[in-house]
Amino acid sequence: MRINNTSALVTGGASGLGEATVRALTAKGAVCTIFDRDEPRAKALAEELGGDTGYVAGDVGDEEVVAAAVARAAESGAFRITVNCAGIGWAQRTIGREGEPHDYNAFKTVVNVNLIGTFNVMRLAAGAMARSEPLEDGERGVIVNTASVAAFEGQIGQISYSASKGGIVGMTVPAARDLSPVGIRVNTIAPGLMDTPLLGLLPEEARQALGAGVLFPKRLGYPAEFAQLVCSIAENAYLNGETIRLDGGLRMPPK
Ligand SMILES: NC(=O)c1ccc[n+]([C@@H]2O[C@H](COP(=O)([O-])OP(=O)(O)OC[C@H]3O[C@@H](n4cnc5c(N)ncnc54)[C@H](O)[C@@H]3O)[C@@H](O)[C@H]2O)c1
Known part of the structure; x- marks a missing residue:
């Protein structure tokens, strides 16, 4: 698929990996709708990029506001790209040192935002993307979700985060299957x-220590490298139902 002249919805688009994705898609000629709960940052980025870039502020778990963001994306051109980057973390063991159980609500919140929020956006966006004109091969669009290597090697204290990200990996194949009749591909990074x-x-020292643990290259990944992969996934029509690690060969140790 050519990114130029498409409309794209990016959740978590006001910061980090989502922001880099908005910048890369815009540079390739897409009209982006930024969806983020951080309204000031979303607004500032939309204003900086200008053109038809827009934003809708809200929570990925909120049906109404996500529907409004989807409507904005559908009105902004051929709505073919949805990228789910909104996410949160939480560090707590299943039981603490004194045997105290993990906070139940914290676990639910992480799963609600990362997993259920991703599903909410995916189902509403797919409904709208299914109405765009088919391209060659009947392709209508692509959804890219963001998991984490913690889906596979969650560290001590990552139980809630790993559960939420493992769920995103688990949705990838059934979502690709569900959406295949309308020509929408689903992939996960x-x-x-x-x-x-x-x-x-x-602190810089701690960031360097984390980078040194990466196989090669021995550094943290650049958000632009994530955005580059999003663009490659969009452009390569044969990539579907796949989860791709983007980690410099890193395998996370237990802690
Ligand atoms: N940075 C990493 O090393 C890393 C590694 C693996 C996976 N990830 C995943 O990548 C994604 C992006 O992470 P990032 O590092 O860019 O983080 P970030 O904090 O820089 O950006 C996340 C954005 O999501 C938004 N957001 C959070 N909860 C939201 C909600 N409920 N509704 C709407 N917006 C919400 C935040 O306001 C923020 O702008 C997350 O899903 C994260 O779990 C990040």
């Missing part, structure tokens, strides 16, 4: 350690 505002909060 499982990033390793990426240099986003999330890790930017750590």
Whole structure:
């Protein structure tokens, strides 16, 4: 698929991997709708990029506001690309040192945002993307979801995050199957350690230590490398139902 002259919806588009994706898709000629709960950042990015770039602020779990973002994407051109980047983390063991159980609500919140939020956006966006004109081979569009290497090697304390990201990996094949009749592909990216505002909060020394643990290249991944993969997935019509690790060969140790 050619990205030029398409309309794209990017959740978590105001920061980190989502922001890099918005920049890359815009540079390739897509009209982006940024969806993020951080309204000031979403607005600032939309204003910086200008043109028809727009934003809708809200939570990925909210049916009404996600539907409004989908409607905005559908009105902005041929709506063919949805990228789910919104996500949150949480670190807590199943039981603590004194045997105290993991906070139940914290677990539910992480699964709600990362997994159920991704599904909410995917189902609403797919409904609208299915109405775009088919391209060659009947292709209508592509959905890219963001998991994590924690879906496969969750570390100590990553139980809720890993569960949410494992669910995203698990949805990839059935979603691709469900959407195949309308020509929408579904793929997932499982990033390793990426240099986003999330890790930017750590001191430089700690970030370098994390980077040194990567097989090669020995550094954190650049958000632009994630965005580059999103574009490749969009452009390569034969890539479907796949989860791709983007991690410099990293395999996370238990802690
Ligand atoms: N940075 C990494 O090393 C890394 C590694 C693996 C996976 N990931 C995943 O990549 C995605 C992007 O992470 P990032 O590092 O760019 O983080 P980030 O914090 O820089 O960006 C996440 C964005 O999502 C938005 N968001 C969070 N919850 C939301 C909600 N409920 N509704 C709407 N918007 C919401 C935030 O406001 C923020 O703008 C996340 O799903 C994360 O789990 C990141």
